[in-house]
Amino acid sequence: MxxxxxxxxxxxxxxxxxxxxIVLAGCVVPLLYMVLLSVRPLQAVLADPLDMLPSLSELNLAAYERVIASPEDGGYGLLSFFGNSLIVALGSVVLTVALSVLGAYAxxxxxxxxxNVINTxxxxxxxxxxxxxxxxxxxxxxxxxxxxELPALIIIYLASTVPVSVYMLRNYFRSIPQGLEDAAMVDGCNRSQVIWRIVLPLAMPSIAATSLYVFMIAWNEYLFALLFLLESRDNWTVSLGLAQLDDISVSATVLMAGSVLLTLPVVVLFFAAERLLVEGLTAGAEKG
Amino acid sequence: MGPDGSRTTAPDSGPNAGADRRPASAPAWEPARGRRRGPSLRAREARAGLVLVSPTVLIVLLVVVLPFLWTILISFQRLRLIDLQNVFDITLTLRNFETVLGSSDLWEMVRTTLIYSVGGTILSVGAGLLTALALRQRFPGRMIIRAFVLVPYVIPVVSAALVWRTLLNPQFGPVNVFGVEVLGWDQPIGFLSERFHRVEVFGLGVDLPIALITVIVFEAWKTFPLAFLFILARLQGLPRDLEEAGRVDGATPLQRFRYVVAPQLSGVIALLVLLRFIWTFQNFNDIYLLTRGSGGTEVVSVQVYNYLISRNDVGGAAALGLLMSVVLIIAFAVYYRYGVLKQESEV
Structure with missing residues (x-):
């Protein structure tokens, strides 16, 4: 039966x-390959492309030195772009979160x-x-x-992340009982004091998740960086700088080293706060 | 629906006006005239709300809505990058549309874009659905697997494209080396450069649009985690008792999925299909980084970029971009018409 x-x-x-x-292999293997290739000499890779695991003796970080070093030292100057990416990403985070907290509170x-128009x-x-x-x-x-200039990018990233940020924070604010805020109002706090002293501290987990989301979008972005910054090399972000390397036929190991450096901050942040981020993004999706 | 955002200062009226979290007290909001001591609490609240929300609304209006309207104007102007002072020259012309609609490769490009968007959408949402179903039940390590599954969506598109280009490289890419050395392919496959690759299936020769297939698979690989995440969240919100009742009544697992689970997922899946279609249709990064639009992968957004940067033709870029938006607006309208979005407006 x-x-x-x-x-x-x-x-x-x-x-x-x-x-x-299959899915797990598809998600992990490319990243693993990126790391493995970046620590091997190019000759070893070309000699036997299928031999993925490097022997201990051939492990070296030459590709990293090469991609980081400034052009005067024969490198590709990726390090100097990290500052730009950080400015853009952190600037976007601060502005977006500030605006979204106010918007979501309202x-x-x-x-x-x-x-209702705004919410929908x-x-x-x-x-x-x-x-x-x-x-x-x-x-x-x-x-x-x-x-x-970098502010141009920050403004664009701000506008393109603000709706999701408001949405994430809004879902969280809804779950905070309003009693505390009312009590503070009764005790004589004005609106800005309520937001600053009551809402902000309570909403910290959600603010962290939102910041992370904005940081990742801004750090990863490519199209606007390409369109706006291409002619001013000093302001290139890491994404743009690395993509430009691909055009001048740089060796694969150096490209992979650059990719690891570009990816690492985002992946570290993501794994540190994965649960927070997922909950922030999908709160409200359960109801359908 | 977009320009609606500009209606933020219009009086809140209509049946939804009182749909607040709080019980709606008689008039939704009323000017504080007739009261003696200053504006009423209600009016002050309304003012505070507008003040707090206005920066967000303003930035979206200035950076998204206004530029879009401006694009419409530019598409009727003769505007080239070298003479941007013509921005204020309001001599309108249809030349841009003549150029864009008259170009010989337009329909080829539209076809490619549609195949790319539909294929990418189906694969992405399909893979997301299967993965969500596979990870529905609790087991040790489930959360770690969930985190790893999200990785393709999280990593920078530039890194992802570079890794794929390296993996698929015809000379030393492990996929091709494996194919030639182990699977016995005659020659390496130009996954990102060959327009067609002849494959023998049961003695029949089939020309596969290999580069197009590769960019579709890349798109699905990069975005299925989003579909996965939202479908999984929805699955976890489903009440279990319905399925339990189905099981007791003798429905097999597949029947329970077909008749109990699937109908409850249709809303979120419909929404994901719409979003993925819209985003894939306008996707520039993936194809530009992988193929630069060569090998039969030239999609509309890459062509808009070419008009803007390579040909310095801002007007042409705007005209093509506008035509591209029309397709998106149609997709959106179809959905709106059938009310899919209303029930999911919370997502």
Whole structure:
């Protein structure tokens, strides 16, 4: 009895394990390959491309030295781009979180005209193709003489991350009981004191998740960096600098070393706060 | 729906006006006239709300909505990068659209873009769904697997593209070396450069658009974690008793999925399909970084970039970008019409 149930369950269990193995391999192998290739000499790779595991004797960090070193020292100057990426990413985080906290607070706690429109149509921002918005912004920033400058990028990343940030914070604010804020109001705090002393400390987990999200978007971004910064090499972000290396046929090991350096900060941050980030992004999705 | 964001100062009216967290007291909000001591609490609250929300709204209006409207204007101007002072020359012309619509490779490009977006969307959401179902039940290590599955979505697109280019390199890429040395391919496959690759299937020769397939798979690989994440979240929110009832009534696992679980996932899947289609359709990074649009992978967004940068033709870029947006607006409208978004507006 119930044999079909049993057969299906067994087949599905096997299929589940096989699929998870494939998916996991697909997600991990490229990263692993990136790291393994970056610590080997190019000759060893070319001699036997399938020999993935480097022998201890051939391990070396020459590719890293090469990609970091400034052009005067015969390197590719990737290190100097880290400062730019940090400025852009941290600038975007600070501005976005500041604006989103205010916006999300208003959207959860206050009644004001137009609130529903904002709550429902904010996501329409993501319907506009980035490359299409880039055209007038390209013209505008060129005219203003801001095109090659980092603030131009920060403004764009701010606008493109603010809707998701407001959404993440809003979901969290909803879960904080309002009693504390009301009590503080009764005790004579004004609105800004309530936000600063009550809401902010309570919302820290969500603010951390939101910051992480914004940081990753800004750190990883490529299109606008390419469009706006290409002609001002001093302001290149790491993403842009590394992509440009690919154009001048740099050896694969050096490219992989650069990729590891570009990826590492994001992956470390992600694994440090994965649960926080996932919860922040998907709160509200359970309800469907 | 986009320009709606500009209506933030309009009075809140309509059936949703009182849909607040708090019980709606009689008039949704009223000017504080007629009261003696200054503005009412209600009016002050409304003002504080507008003040707090205005920076966010303003930045989105200035950086997203206005530029989009400006694109419409530019698409009717003769504007080249070398003479940007023409920005204020409002002589309107249809030449940009004539150029764009008259170009010989337009339809080829539209076809490529549609295949890319539809293929990428189906693979991405499909893989996300399967992975979410596979990770639904609790078992040790599940959370670690979830974290690793998210990695492709998290890493910078530049790194991801470089790794794939290296893995698929015809000379020393392990995929090709493995194919030639172990699987016995006649020659390495130019995964990112060959327009067609002839494959013998049961004695029949089939020309596979290999570069296009590769960029589709890359897109799905990079984005399926997002679908996975949201479907998994939805799965975990499902009440178990319905499935339990199905099991008791003798429904097999596949039947329980088909008749109990799937209908409850349809909302989130529909939303993901829309979002993935829109984002894949406008995706520039992946294809630009992987192939530069060669080997039959030239999509509209790469062509917009070429108009803007290589040809210095801002007007042409705007015209093509506008046509591209029309497709997205249609996709959006179809969805809106069928009300998929309303039930999911919370996501």
């Amino acid at each position: 119930a044999s079909r149930e049993r057969v299906e369950t067994r087949v599905l269990n096997v299929a589940r394990v096989v699929w998870l193995a 959207a959860t706690r206050l009644r004001f005209p137009g609130k 149509s904010f996501f329409a921002v993501y319907m506009f193709p980035g490359i299409v918005m880039a055209i007038p912004l390209f013209v505008l920033f060129s005219r203003l003489g801001l095109r090659g």
